[in-house]
Amino acid sequence: MRNGKIVFILMAFLLILTSCTKKPDKPKELLIYCGITLIQPIMEIKTIVEKEYDCNILVTKGGSGNLLTSLKLSKIGDLYLPGSESYIKQCYKEDLIADTVFVGCNRASIMVQKGNPKNISSDLNNFTNKDYAVVIGNPESGSIGKETKKILTKKGIYKQVLGNVLFLTTDSKDLFRVLKDKEADLVINWYAVSQWEENKDYVTAIKIDEKYANKKRLVIGSLKTSKYPEIAKRFMEIAGSKEGKEIFRKYGFGQ
Numbered sequence: 001m002r003n004g005k006i007v008f009i010l011m012a013f014l015l016i017l018t019s020c021t022k023k024p025d026k027p028k029e030l031l032i033y034c035g036i037t038l039i040q041p042i043m044e045i046k047t048i049v050e051k052e053y054d055c056n057i058l059v060t061k062g063g064s065g066n067l068l069t070s071l072k073l074s075k076i077g078d079l080y081l082p083g084s085e086s087y088i089k090q091c092y093k094e095d096l097i098a099d100t101v102f103v104g105c106n107r108a109s110i111m112v113q114k115g116n117p118k119n120i121s122s123d124l125n126n127f128t129n130k131d132y133a134v135v136i137g138n139p140e141s142g143s144i145g146k147e148t149k150k151i152l153t154k155k156g157i158y159k160q161v162l163g164n165v166l167f168l169t170t171d172s173k174d175l176f177r178v179l180k181d182k183e184a185d186l187v188i189n190w191y192a193v194s195q196w197e198e199n200k201d202y203v204t205a206i207k208i209d210e211k212y213a214n215k216k217r218l219v220i221g222s223l224k225t226s227k228y229p230e231i232a233k234r235f236m237e238i239a240g241s242k243e244g245k246e247i248f249r250k251y252g253f254g255q
Helices: 002-021 036-053 064-074 085-093 124-128 143-155 158-162 172-180 191-195 229-240 242-250
Strands: 029-035 056-062 079-081 097-106 108-113 134-137 165-169 186-190 203-207 216-223
Touching: 029 036, 029 064, 029 229, 036 056, 036 097, 036 172, 036 229, 036 242, 056 064, 064 079, 064 085, 064 143, 079 085, 079 229, 085 097, 085 143, 085 216, 097 229, 097 242, 108 143, 108 172, 108 191, 124 143, 124 158, 124 186, 134 143, 134 172, 143 158, 143 186, 165 172, 172 186, 172 191, 172 203, 186 191, 191 203, 216 229, 229 242
Parallel strands: 029 056, 029 079, 134 165, 134 186
Antiparallel strands: 079 216, 097 216, 108 186, 108 203
């Protein structure tokens, strides 16, 4: 009898100890795949949604093509915002996307070092000129590389430019870096990059003829792998709202 009483007391103690040391539930955690140029507006909207839902939102950034490969291989994540709608269309074809929302526009431009010290014109043929140090984006890794290939192919000089570049780089961030570090004289990059406060002192943007470079729609998509589709939907609602589009416009992605 005494032993039974001791066992009962020990079991009761263990139950109390377990309840006291039980870890609290973890907050909901979402993952967004974000094209590197679009990180600033996404971080603002992330803060709004995190407060509203008391959740954590992780953002992985990089070249849009590389991100697409990652989300397909990992089969995890909630939202995808690439630098070009073409990636979203590809996601639809592969049944990866549940829904989408339009948030703003992107357009490519020629970029040179601040003040254009070499007086480079808007003529795309400058990219074939061996007097200039030329760097362009890789079409396999990022949206700006893909757009650059389209622009130069439309002009009929893509192969010539490939023969003149110092190297192909991964994304818009590195295209900005090569100008800032004076490794290159001219690149093609997303116009918005030239408008950011931290970049304005290093680059000058030159408009490309609209015959070759039109505005590109920016579309965010909710992934079918989302564990929290209701929060993903709310994120898209805010991003596509008047408030959200104003945030995108602030960083150079206006319509």
